[in-house]
Every structure is written in structure tokens, then in C-alpha cells.
Amino acid sequence: MPVPRQVFIAVIGAGGVGKCFLSQLSQLTSNLARSPSAPTTLSLVWLSTSKKAVYHADYKPLGNWESDLEASTSPTLPLPDLASYLEKAPGKAVLIDNTSNQDVADSYPLFLRKGISIVTPNKKAFSSTSQLWRDIFSAASNGTGAGGYIFHESSVGAGLPVLSALKELVETGDQVRKIEGVFSGTMSFLFNSFQPVAGGGGKFSAEVKTAKDKGFTEPDPRDDLNGLDVARKLTILARLAGLEVESPTSFPVQSLIPKELEAVASGDEFMARLPEFDDQMDELKTAAEKEGKVVRFVGSVDVPKGEVKVGLEKFDTSHPIAALKGSDNIIAFYTERYGDNPLIIQGAGAGGEVTAMGVTGDLIKVLRLLQ
Structure with a gap:
């Protein structure tokens, strides 16, 4: 029996698209755990909104994310600290940005250079200055760099390819x-x-x-x-x-x-x-x-x-x-x-479920590349 590999997942944004994605992530997690050829354990280790976050210092997977987030009083970490947290995870990490936040978008090159892959519907990362576009793809392994991978299918047309x-x-x-x-x-x-x-x-x-x-x-x-x-x-x-x-x-x-x-x-x-x-x-x-x-x-x-x-x-x-x-x-x-x-x-070309589908599809692409 192949030894399951573990990939650590961090999610920013638990609104309309975020909720739909977390539901699809739950389904994907159980499907991948049962894969006969390459079983994969997806561990959701970070979930944050603009105001608060749920995570454990020892990377223990989150349980019931909805009630955990509701009960949380922990403020969200500054983005450089989140990047350090994910960089030190005991395995590959993927950041899912389900926001349209410019500050998060601006930090993508930092995450990518630390080997953290990114999946997002956030248009601002790819439509802001041409300098940010160049910085992102010069850091990413599917650009000209050697860092994490980045995919953003849902930034145009939701789940449409x-x-x-x-x-x-x-x-x-x-x-x-x-x-x-x-x-x-x-x-x-x-x-x-x-x-x-x-x-x-x-x-x-x-x-x-x-x-x-x-x-x-x-x-x-x-x-x-x-x-x-x-x-x-x-x-x-x-x-x-x-x-x-x-x-x-x-x-x-x-x-x-x-x-x-x-x-x-x-x-x-x-x-x-x-x-x-x-x-x-x-x-x-x-x-x-x-x-x-x-x-x-x-x-x-x-x-x-x-x-x-x-x-x-x-x-x-x-x-x-x-x-x-x-x-x-x-x-x-x-x-x-x-x-x-x-x-x-x-x-x-719009709607939580179809946008989240594009995000989930991109996560699957990243997981294949990380094998």
C-alpha cells in the first residue's frame, strides 16, 4: 500500500466563494485519501477572514472549521508571518486566496519564493501593475522561477475554462x-x-x-x-x-x-x-x-x-x-x-459554486505537479 503524502492547505476568505470552496475541499479530501495509486492527505491548517484566524502552531488539522472560526478570538497574522508559518510546515503547502484583497495579491511573490503554491480567483493579482504580474511569474515554477506554482482560472469566467x-x-x-x-x-x-x-x-x-x-x-x-x-x-x-x-x-x-x-x-x-x-x-x-x-x-x-x-x-x-x-x-x-x-x-460566469469549482480544479492541478 503506498504511503499517503500530506499537503498542508491554508485558506484566506470564508465568504460566498470561500464557503463553497471549503465544502468542495471536504469532498476532494475524502476522494484523495481513498486514491489507490497515490493517496494524499489534505490537511486544512489555516483559515482566516479579514479579522480573525483559526490555526494551530503544530499544524494540527482544523476540525469543524465553521464553529472553530465562529468561536475564534485570534486575530489574523500579518501576511509575512503567515508565509513563514506555511514555509515551516512539515510538507508542501498551498495557499488558497478566496478574496479580492489587493494586499494579499501584492504578497504573492513572497509566498511563491518560499515554495508555497497559490490558487486564487483574485483578479487584482493579475490585473494590477505589469510589475506585480512580472514579479509573480518570475517567482513561480510555472513561470520563470523555481518557487511554488500559481493558478488563477477563476479570475476570468468563474469555472469556465x-x-x-x-x-x-x-x-x-x-x-x-x-x-x-x-x-x-x-x-x-x-x-x-x-x-x-x-x-x-x-x-x-x-x-x-x-x-x-x-x-x-x-x-x-x-x-x-x-x-x-x-x-x-x-x-x-x-x-x-x-x-x-x-x-x-x-x-x-x-x-x-x-x-x-x-x-x-x-x-x-x-x-x-x-x-x-x-x-x-x-x-x-x-x-x-x-x-x-x-x-x-x-x-x-x-x-x-x-x-x-x-x-x-x-x-x-x-x-x-x-x-x-x-x-x-x-x-x-x-x-x-x-x-x-x-x-x-x-x-x-458568476456564482459561488462555479467559481469555487474553478479554484478546486486549480488545486488539483497543483497537487499533480507537487507529486
């Missing part, structure tokens, strides 16, 4: 010409409701309210409507396609926040005043209808021209982007090999 598909296209020598799609579940839902292919649809402000009530938007919908979430995803894709993109604010990004409402004090005030500007969006809808088209919020990367942009565009009603349903994402890769018929990846 967007990044792995793009990496394979590039690594096998295909020429990526253009990447285009709807990259936000929020914006997808919003415009599929605002201007359905069959016609109709409600006022823009009413559709934003519906999206907010259904939990599709951030607590303050301006965080979706400013286009920055999509710009971050486009930055990641453009960099993987070989473009030098300095940051998500270094290319044109159309904000759907009326100028007059950019500085209002709260999300509630923003929602209360948004109906004043419905006429502007109605004009766009009417103009598109006259051309037999619909308006959608898309992002695109033109690789030969080195251009990245995010904003509203009109599409024929027969176009796959126009026909999208609900809050689905759609990403089209136009490449030399695929010609005029792009490789299309489509499906749920």
Missing part, C-alpha cells in the same frame, strides 16, 4: 487575433433584460434594481457599472495573449455611471437618482432597434493592433453575443487555426 483554453492556444503556436465577449454576469443579465432579442425590456434603472435585488450586482451597483471588473478580466487575457498592458485603466473603458452620479454619497442615493437618466439609455436602445440590432456590454482584445477596450457595442440579433441568456458569459477566440469560426466558451 477560459484561461486554460487561451494558454493552450498560445503554447501550441496558434496566432490569437482577437478575443471578444461578455465577461460580466451582472452586465450580461442587465442587457439581456434591458434589450431582449425579441424586443421589449424594461427601463435601465429598473433592470439595475432587479439585478441588485437578485444579488447579481455588488452591494453598490456602481462597482459593476463603472466597467472596471470587465477591464480587469481583459487585462489578464491581453497579457496571456502576449500584450504589454500596464493596468486596467490604461485603455478605454466605458462607464455606465452618469457623470452627475459619479460623486453621490451612497449606493442607495445612486439607485434613487438613476431613473433620471433612463432617457439616455432608451435612446441607445431605440437607435440599435432601428438597425435591427441590440446593445451589449462587451470587452475585446485586438492582438495584432495591440488594442484593448471595454464598453457598449451593437450586435445583430443573430450574433451569439446577442443571443446570450440570463447572466451567462461568452468568450470568443478568433485565431489563425479557427479562422472565421471562433472557438466559443459559454456558460455561467
